[in-house]
Amino acid sequence: PRTAARAQDGAVTVGGVDVRELAEEFGTPAYFLDEADFRARCHAWREAFGTDADVFYAGKAFLSRAVLRWLHEEGLNVDVCSLGELSLALDAGMPAERIALHGNNKSTAEIHRAVEAGVGRIVLDSFQEIVRVARAAEELGVRQRVQIRVTVGVEAHTHEFIATAHEDQKFGLALADGQAAEAVRRVLRLESLELVGIHSHIGSQIFDTSGFEVAAHRVVGLLREVRDEHGVQLPEIDLGGGLGIAYTPDDDPSEPHEIAKALRGIVERECAGAGLDVPRLSVEPGRAIVGPSAFTLYEVGTVKPLDGLRTYVSVDGGMSDNIRTALYDAEYTVALVSRTSQAAPLLSRVVGKHCESGDIVVKDAFLPADVAPGDLLAVPATGAYCRSMASNYNHALRPPVVAVRDGAARVIVRRETEEDLLSLDVG
Numbered sequence: 001p002r003t004a005a006r007a008q009d010g011a012v013t014v015g016g017v018d019v020r021e022l023a024e025e026f027g028t029p030a031y032f033l034d035e036a037d038f039r040a041r042c043h044a045w046r047e048a049f050g051t052d053a054d055v056f057y058a059g060k061a062f063l064s065r066a067v068l069r070w071l072h073e074e075g076l077n078v079d080v081c082s083l084g085e086l087s088l089a090l091d092a093g094m095p096a097e098r099i100a101l102h103g104n105n106k107s108t109a110e111i112h113r114a115v116e117a118g119v120g121r122i123v124l125d126s127f128q129e130i131v132r133v134a135r136a137a138e139e140l141g142v143r144q145r146v147q148i149r150v151t152v153g154v155e156a157h158t159h160e161f162i163a164t165a166h167e168d169q170k171f172g173l174a175l176a177d178g179q180a181a182e183a184v185r186r187v188l189r190l191e192s193l194e195l196v197g198i199h200s201h202i203g204s205q206i207f208d209t210s211g212f213e214v215a216a217h218r219v220v221g222l223l224r225e226v227r228d229e230h231g232v233q234l235p236e237i238d239l240g241g242g243l244g245i246a247y248t249p250d251d252d253p254s255e256p257h258e259i260a261k262a263l264r265g266i267v268e269r270e271c272a273g274a275g276l277d278v279p280r281l282s283v284e285p286g287r288a289i290v291g292p293s294a295f296t297l298y299e300v301g302t303v304k305p306l307d308g309l310r311t312y313v314s315v316d317g318g319m320s321d322n323i324r325t326a327l328y329d330a331e332y333t334v335a336l337v338s339r340t341s342q343a344a345p346l347l348s349r350v351v352g353k354h355c356e357s358g359d360i361v362v363k364d365a366f367l368p369a370d371v372a373p374g375d376l377l378a379v380p381a382t383g384a385y386c387r388s389m390a391s392n393y394n395h396a397l398r399p400p401v402v403a404v405r406d407g408a409a410r411v412i413v414r415r416e417t418e419e420d421l422l423s424l425d426v427g
């Protein structure tokens with residue numbers, strides 16, 4: 001978070017609060033979310049895209065009532081992809097017209113709830129779904145705004161599991177084999193659906209804007225085909241999320257204004273070339289907004305130096321609160337934050353307390369040789385896809401999320417309790 005600083009005695013403060021106090025009051029492991037930092041990123045995205053574009057925060061990165069209120073206040077919309085995310089967004093007071101529903105296999109219940117609530121758009125992902133959404137809209141007597149998600153066929157340079165625009169994967173309807181154009185035909189024939197645009201999401205943790213440019217080029221190509229075939233100009237284009245963030249000093253992400261400039265530039269040029277009016281643009285950043293705003297605080301439990309190899313530093317969480325290292329080979333940094341140390345740096349591996357050797361939080365890190373039980377370690381940039389992908393593996397209790405701002409801290413998602421867990425088991 002931008003508000004992090006070292007106090008005189010070496011302890012780190014975030015949002016004006018000393019991490020030792022945070023650990024004392026809220027326990028560890030815990031995620032701390034810097035509200036000012038989160039809001040500043042929302043603001044930067046809004047400013048960068050301006051009033052003739054929409055920014056949909058991707059709720060899957062991390063969603064809570066407080067976050068939804070901040071999004072609402074900062075003028076962002078929200079993208080949800082499950083009944084849980086949808087009902088939380090509605091419950092937190094996000095106006096339905098500012099919600100978009102995603103997913104490659106939305107259930108009938110999800111579709112019904114979304115149409116009934118009046119969500120601003122449903123992003124259609126298959127031929128079957130066109131029929132399902134149309135049926136729900138007919139039953140409810142409304143005309144539902146929809147977009148069609150297309151697969152543009154670009155190879156995003158990111159981990160295979162989070163790349164989504166190449167052809168051999170489950171999302172969207174391919175442009176290349178005419179499925180996207182066929183979907184447009186079918187949707188346009190249905191009275192209960194209002195086709196407002198085309199959607200593309202090429203993947204996640206992407207640094208290079210060229211993939212977005214190719215996507216924009218191909219999506220505009222479809223708009224042109226639609227105009228030529230049907231005589232209608234679709235008014236919206238959504239280019240999805242996926243902008244990378246800095247997990248380590250080697251990562252060099254673009255700023256929202258750079259992305260906005262690149263995307264607008266390409267869409268405007270392409271539309272001018274195709275003789276189309278410039279459609280309203282929208283984007284769906286998740287990680288780039290919440291990722292850098294939070295860190296995880298752990299307490300060291302054991303330290304095991306392995307001669308000639310490295311030191312294993314075990315903390316009180318692990319793959320249940322951050323699966324990204326095990327799942328994507330993600331890289332993180334880590335810092336000793338409860339004090340400073342003059343001890344020599346040692347090659348270390350920060351591991352969790354789960355029953356498998358792949359339970360790694362930070363694969364390679366240099367930590368002072370005197371790191372000891374009771375020290376506090378912080379792993380930055382854990383705001384996205386950590387709490388939202390947290391599990392109860394080994395019956396771990398999922399950690400709380402604490403918002404920190406102007407010298408005050410408050411729990412926004414509480415720590416799970418033993419009772420929470422045991423109460424699910426009714427056998």
Ligand code: LLP
Pocket residue numbers: 058060061079102162201203204205240241242243284285286287288324328384385
């Ligand atoms: N829009 C759509 C349709 C998406 O599927 C996603 C992410 C986003 C927006 C937001 O992408 P972002 O800006 O956050 O990169 N669990 C993985 C990331 C999976 C992303 C899935 N979709 C991870 O931890 O890296």
